[in-house]
Amino acid sequence: MSTRSIVPFGPQHPVLPEPIHLDLVLEDERVVEAVPSIGFIHRGLEKLVEKKDFNEYVYVAERICGICSFMHGMGYCEAVEHVMNVEIPDRAKYLRTIWSEMSRIHSHLLWLGLLADAFGFESLFMQSWRMREKILDMFEYSTGGRVIFSVNKIGGELKDMPNDMLNSFLSMFNDMEKELKTLTKTFLGDYAVNSRLKDVGFLTKQQAHDLGTVGPFMRSSGIALDTRKLGYAAYPNIDFEPITSTVGDSYARTDVRIHEIFQSFDIIRQAVAKIPNGEVSVPVKGFPNGEYMMRVEQPRGEAVYYVKANGTKFLDRVRVRTPTFANLPGMLETLKGCQLADVPILILTIDPCISCTER
């Protein structure tokens, strides 16, 4: 019988930009169980809603995460707008869709780079982040920010993207799409990459469902659910289907995310073709009173925003269930039976965001 030992992993580790700790129970080099430990950077951002005006809180919501900042702001705004029965202008809905998909491209490219870096493919890491840099430039050009954008408000958007800017972005996306096709050949076809990603970290469809996983992590196990289909922003007017794989290993998760980038290019093209002219916000009067639970599809998966208001300018409660929080139990399952050397890659394949998780 093999000897069992416990190896601590994290909270500081070369592949982890953010702190999470795992106690890995090993039999020789094989992981038989992993016990997570989080809570190193809990910030209490949900509690701040009791001290910030519900309009000001948009800027707090954005700061839950530096990668999904636009979508956190949007998710919170959509929840409050539902409580207040505010219908935002159509142009604002399309702007939210375009910026959301730009966020998805940016996030997936960032993840691809981190993955390449984790398995030691430095040039692939650099090429992924070189492309990501172009998206950040577009964000800076259109919002003024590269990490925190501050364009969402209750009732619409604070900034517009003129049509000539949108058309110039389309031209840049066409170039990026060609570059991504080249990159895809390496990510999905290279022998060294395949040897690290294929046939490791399996999660079955049933496990993905039972463990409450979300986003690309869930879809790569064969569940075709995408919260964008619920119809927020301008998504009801966009033609798309969830990208899935039935394999459920690390390679499938890479495959799904890469194809989601191509899909985001397509969604942006559709949105730019359909975006109407007009106002980007409506005046909002009064204070919210009531509650709403809003679901938004972030790059890492479904995020849930619960808002409870009492008719004053301060809300009673904001609760954000982030995708990584939902994906942690699934991640622990993928670690069971893997080799110790595969642990860092498997953790990365859920695209963890601890900043989101701890809020």
Next chain:
Amino acid sequence: MDGQILSIGPGDLVSGALQMKHDGYRLVQICAIRTKTGFELYYSFAKEYNLVNMHLEIADDTEITSISNIFEPAFLYENEIVDLFGVKIKLITLDYKGNLYRIEKKTPFK
């Protein structure tokens, strides 16, 4: 509110969760809200895109039973609620005993 709301009592929590499991729902989230006399809890489940929220109100000293034996991911949500709100939850499969989050002040959301 997105989805249906089912109001239940604390005693119906486990049987309600079992029914959800039996009907093929997945756990989406568990959320606590502080009230003047205790807590409100929302247990959200989804089947495809359909969301169902089990809603219960409990007093400060009411102890509820964990659903982590029925829905495995519940242990994280329940530990979070214990840490931040001080809700009493028994039989959590992986119980951090109030130490999921490394925070200076105990139950800061209470």
